[in-house]
Amino acid sequence: MPPRSLRLTWGSGIPPPPPDRLTTPEHERVTMPEALMTVDALRAGYGDMIAVWDMSLQAKPGRVTALVGRNGAGKSTFLNAVAGLLPIRAGTIKLSGEDVTRLPAHQRASHGLALVPEGKRIFRAMTVRENLTIGQFNARHKGSEGQAIIAEMFDRFPALGDRPDALAGSLSGGQQQMLSIAQALSSRPSVLCLDEPSSGLAPVIVDEVFEIVRDLRAEGYAIVLVEQQVEAVLDGLADDVVIIDQGRQVLADEASNVTVDQIIQATLHGVDRRP
């Protein structure tokens, strides 16, 4: 084995491999998508309290990364810090390779990041259409394109299209969650962070929300999903899982390698962090 620091470059006396070995045969090629968002060693908190310690996570196109952990573990703090709603103490955030750590929330949104916060934070005294117009703010869409976005959202969420002039506060819980997601999508993001979108919804509506998440994944969005329903997370909803406990990342793996028992062990009993 050559030492790690030794780099061999073609053209420095080293003959290149024969042409048929320069390309990997199709059936042997494994293509991992580039991350659209890379969070590295993020630390965040409130006052003197650090709620998230050195968390790292990647969001890749067409993949759902689920962030799971018990109440108070730091999931919302992580997402809010990533979105720029909470100052970070350390770490970096890159969107499509560009360092946005020092940019305010609206500029991170302009770089393709959207957050659907916990608790359907829509403008309840405004109409459905007005909420969607506000959602476009960061995408800087105007005129007919703005109308096209609204039409697209009404197409995607027919229940909203049926009541464009209804006040958001008069919608059902499920419809408000749809509006919250539609509002985030109206900024034309590439990375979508969803903070417990199933929270407080009836099971049948939860299924609808999860179906939307699957559709968005199929369309190529890079999704970070905070979700308490771990069975659903492991049953095809997520591709990657990151477990957080007491503000620290305790496990990160592909969902297919993670079991419900592991999540329960890590989140209910914590982990043994003795050296």
Ligand SMILES: Nc1ncnc2c1ncn2[C@@H]1O[C@H](COP(=O)(O)OP(=O)(O)OP(=O)(O)O)[C@@H](O)[C@H]1O
């Ligand atoms: N605004 C705040 N001010 C002070 N401490 C806060 C604030 N928000 C959250 N915390 C604390 O930070 C820690 C992490 O909370 P956070 O809301 O991020 O957890 P969570 O995993 O999202 O929990 P939940 O599933 O209940 O939403 C907790 O100890 C919580 O009490």
